Amino acid sequence: MRRQSFCKGFADAGGHPRFCFLGLLLRQAERKSHVFGLSSVAQVVLGRGEFGQYLSINLGFGIGVTLGIHAAGGISGAHLNAAITITHCILGNLPWRKLPAYLLSQFLGSSLAAATIFGTYYGIVGNFMVTGPTATASIFSTYPHPCMSFDALSILVIHDEKNNGALKGTQALLTGILVLGIGLGMGMNTGYAINPSRDLPPRIFTAIAGWGVDVFTAGNYWWWIPVIAPTLGSLVGSLIYKLLIDFHNQSLLESGNEKGHLASLKHHWSKSKTLSETACPQAG
Template identity: 75%
Template sequence: MLEKIQKMLTVRSRIVREMLAEALGMFILMVFGLSAVAQVVLGRGAFGQLLSINLAFGIGVTLGIHAAGGISGAHLNAAITLTHCILGNLPWRKLPAYLIGQFLGSFMASVTVFAIYYDALHVYTKGNFTVTGPTATASIFSTYPAPCVSVLGGFFTEFMATVMLLLGILIIHDEKNNEALKGTQALLTGILVLGIGLGMGMNTGYAINPSRDLPPRIFTAIAGWGMEVFTAGHHWWWVPVIAPSLGSLAGVLIHKLFIDIHNQPDPERGSEKGQSPHPVVETSTL
């Protein structure tokens, strides 16, 4: 009986399976990350600090990659998916499925964290959900620039943080250079995100990912924070969408110019490890 039910529920379309994998991976990533932010904000520092937020996003990235990596490559980032398409590593026809999966997972994670902390949100805000002010809570779900940061400064921060993200991912997966040991890539990518948060999180909250920022922003607009989520910070909302997309492309270009085009695979190195000289690269690499 269970086998029959399983066969009925099995999705045979590869694109749909990839969409579902991206959705689950993104959901895991965002539940860990957003719930940590909620604890810090609503607990007024009694239940964690910025370090706990950075660690939670790192853990979420690691587990999200493990969940989706073998199916979709675990992009978990619209900027990375777009870069894959531009470089020809992913067919353009798959772009909508990947984005729908990522956005759905991110949106549902926002709904989940909102439900978990619904009571605490109402106590903290007295039922008045605001984007700015002493009891602002919109930043639990999406990123906003620090008061001292200009739009240009914030754009450059997001751009460079995403450049470092892509450089790190490419280094971790570079089979022609000093790639990470098989099975450690997800953990190292989580540590990479942790490092970005530790070093470049102050200015903008290091969105570095349109799929991390835009769906929760849409959710907060619907859930009671209103359209101010799109106008706050001098209409900040577009920066975490555009800057990471450009930063992703720039990161790939920098890696190619400084490392990739000058370095060729060493057949002897692959043979020594008992591997094919040209191993198959997961779609999570660029």
């Protein structure tokens, strides 16, 4: 009985009462989305460019996000990003009680992905440098370059059905292309510093695995930027979308519903009048 209650409570917190294994599914989706990205970084860094270039990293993360959404999109929405999940909670799209389950699954999945890549390439890593020409910590987390910036995500453009959103079968692919585009156009500054769930758990893992506290002190304690900045950027981007697009769509929808209601009343009145005249014909 207690186990049933626990499972139901965890499933409800995750957003789907029929799946007690939701946490596992979310974790596997998160792991799948990051394994492709982190492994592509590992090949480029460890192979010194012989087994891939920067484009390989972009494609790896894009493919990983696409597969992760396909794995869990129908159950949880497959946020795969703590910044997106927190933004949905702030905007009222997701109850706050579900936030811990989402974040826990995302963080565990990302940590498992880092452990998978570490185990796969353990014999090749060779050193535990955080910065410099032989650094390998960048395989798992992002580190600052001479300049940096952060970008708001445009997920709502793809998933908002009220604004000519993408067909459900294409949303995962288009989201993967979005991640690919961010990397191709704005990845030079910080790499893929757009996801706290992708950055913080692997950073903690690398600190434990041998890289030490340098993963947190590098770049003048830069580690907190990829945690806070994407969340703020996602919130600002979503608010801008709400103000400039979503509210406008709501007004058009309400206006259309009002016109439809008036037309329906007019039609009903005309029909009632016709029936009344037919039932009570005037004497000739």
